[in-house]
Amino acid sequence: MSERVIDQLEKDECLRLIAPGGVGRIAYASRFGPAVLPVNYVLHDGSVVFRTTEDSPLDEDLRTGITGADYAVAFEIDAMDTVGRLGWSVLLQGPAHRLTGGDRVWAERSGVESWAPGDRDLFIQVIPTRVTGRRIDLA
């Protein structure tokens, strides 16, 4: 049986892996400490865009209370073969920016749909300042 090895991924390779979009996980400091929620996302120009509900707990937790100031979050995407324990994971870290006005237009055109049902009128963009990833493969 081949040995499994872990490789760190370059930024370009990370962005290539997450380009198809799908389900990712947004992590942030909530009122109850760190929190994580799965959301559908699309990749747009090197950033992640997802939808949530205006005035939801997530929305409230992501507000700094200061106009124009964004909240630092993490966004994780992975694909894993749990039987063979192979796969990859990518982590984006950066500010979560609420999209309003003209920015909303391209966000709606991106076609991102929310994973959870109900009105999801708020578009949030995570513009990464740091992109890291790792892949576990056979040697």
Place this chain on the structure above:
Amino acid sequence: MSERVIDQLEKDECLRLIAPGGVGRIAYASRFGPAVLPVNYVLHDGSVVFRTTEDSPLDEDLRTGITGADYAVAFEIDAMDTVGRLGWSVLLQGPAHRLTGGDRVWAERSGVESWAPGDRDLFIQVIPTRVTGRRIDLA
């Protein structure tokens, strides 16, 4: 086509869903802001146990520097049908406790294996103070 609905899950139901173990995601405040990593876990007596590498970035980030003081983290597990956009997610929030001495004995017996290869000699237990979940189903 039936409409999708979202239900909040009770704690007992959450623990039942995550009882088989598998891959979950640990979220914590890292030196670069919020961070998330996939890890294999087992459920032990209502808590989550996983393995990592001693002195790894994750280990260092989860140290408070104060003996006996634990670091607040979140642990998320989900199962999703991305085609039908149905599934569930569970979130545990609480302190991450390093298992040493006698606690290591039961942790090793729990049979938890790390997802990533290499020496993973540090066992970490997340004892949740808050367990929440949601399920998206057809009405």
